[in-house]
Every structure is written in structure tokens, then in C-alpha cells.
Amino acid sequence: MKNGVRNSLLVAPMPTASTSQILGNNECFEPYASNIYSRRVLSSEFVVVNKHLLHDLTEMGLWSPALKNKIIYEDGSVQKILEIPEELKVIYKTVWEIKQRVLVDMAVDRGCFIDQSQSLNIHMDQPNFGKLTSLHFHAWSRVSNTGVD
Numbered sequence: 001m002k003n004g005v006r007n008s009l010l011v012a013p014m015p016t017a018s019t020s021q022i023l024g025n026n027e028c029f030e031p032y033a034s035n036i037y038s039r040r041v042l043s044s045e046f047v048v049v050n051k052h053l054l055h056d057l058t059e060m061g062l063w064s065p066a067l068k069n070k071i072i073y074e075d076g077s078v079q080k081i082l083e084i085p086e087e088l089k090v091i092y093k094t095v096w097e098i099k100q101r102v103l104v105d106m107a108v109d110r111g112c113f114i115d116q117s118q119s120l121n122i123h124m125d126q127p128n129f130g131k132l133t134s135l136h137f138h139a140w141s142r143v144s145n146t147g148v149d
Contacts, residue, residue: 028118028119028120029106029118030121031093031095032092032094033094033095033096035049035050035076035077035092036072047068047072049068049071050092052092053078053088053092062083062084067084076094077094077097096125100122100135103120104122108142
């Protein structure tokens with residue numbers, strides 16, 4: 001190589017919670033587990049809302065303390081809240097509301113752009129041997145070799 005640097009020196013995504021929270025992002029490539037949650041620090045506890053959802057709801061004039069409480073009641077999901085438009089429900093699905101095969105497919109598709117590996121957590125409401133094995137072999141069949149060798 002005559003000029004520049006190798007991509008391996010630039011792309012090393014990590015699933016670190018503290019860095020993500022400091023930067024206001026979600027961990028690694030993971031979808032949000034919840035659109036709202038409590039964060040505890042030494043001195044207090046405070047509510048953290050998905051900043052993108054908050055922006056969209058505020059722009060639409062929908063954000064209110066009552067809506068915040070509904071999202072909390074629904075464990076951070078917006079899917080059952082009638083006031084929230086369908087186009088936002090599609091965008092703000094939590095990891096529990098997204099098919100895990102889709103997440104595996106996206107991990108495999110972006111793999112060629114990542115030089116130092118990536119980690120992906122699987123979230124299943126009721127995991128069992130059959131579901132896990134099926135998903136594992138699906139990943140393997142898509143050329144994802146980490147964790148299958």
C-alpha cells in the first residue's frame with residue numbers, strides 16, 4: 001500500500017455501554033432494548049428517552065408527560081400506544097419486536113466492512129433448543145463463521 005491506512009485501523013466497533021451512553025448512542029449495532037429506561041448514577045436516578053423518538057414525537061406535537069408514562073407502562077415499547085402513528089411504530093421497534101433472523105442477516109451483510117469482528121446479542125422472549133439451533137444454522141448458512149466453527 002502506497003498511501004493511506006488500512007481499514008482495520010479505523011473500524012473496530014465495540015458494544016460498550018458506557019461509551020454509548022456518553023455519546024448518546026445505543027450499544028454497538030444493537031437495536032434499542034427499550035425506548036425509555038431509568039439510569040442510575042451515584043447521586044441519583046433519571047429517565048432516559050430514545051433521543052430520536054423524543055425528537056420525532058416533539059416535532060409532531062405528541063410528546064407529553066402522559067405519553068411518557070404510557071411508554072413506561074408498555075416497557076419502552078410504542079407498538080400498542082394509539083396516539084403514536086404507524087410510521088413511527090415501524091421505526092421505533094425494540095429488539096424484542098424485531099425478528100432475530102433479520103438482525104443476523106444485517107450482521108452478516110455488514111461483516112465485510114468490519115475488520116476486527118463484531119458482537120451480536122440475540123434476544124428471544126421464549127428461547128428453546130430448536131429456535132436457537134435454527135438461528136445458529138441460519139447464520140452459518142449466510143457465511144457467518146464466528147461462533148459456529
